Amino acid sequence: MLTGKQKRFLRSKAHHLTPIFQVGKGGVNDNMIKVSVLQNCEEDKNDVAEALVKGSRSQLVQTIGNTIVLYKESKENKQIELP
Structure with a gap:
């Protein structure tokens, strides 16, 4: 479970990113x-x-x-070190 501090850190990292995926009329499957x-x-x-x-x-x-x-920790190629 992510702490509040970790979520704030990840939000700051994600702010400048452009979304890669989109959910349209068909929803999620x-x-x-x-x-x-x-x-x-x-x-x-x-x-x-x-x-x-x-x-x-x-x-x-x-x-x-x-x-x-969303955040999912990489087991093989960890690039983000959470506070």
């Missing part, structure tokens, strides 16, 4: 996990975030606007 919720998405962004966390076994850092920030 098992085969394709996508992470900027488009306006035409029929699912609630919090439900999308939950599905992404569960499907990717990651942790939710924040949901802001239509952007979801």
Whole structure:
């Protein structure tokens, strides 16, 4: 579980990033996990975030606007050192 301090640190790291994935009208499914919720998405962004966390076994850092920030620690190529 991420602490508040760790979440703030990760939010600052993610702020300048452009979302790589998008969730559209079809929502989230098992085969394709996508992470900027488009306006035409029929699912609630919090439900999308939950599905992404569960499907990717990651942790939710924040949901802001239509952007979801997730964190999953790398076991082989750790690049972020959490405080």
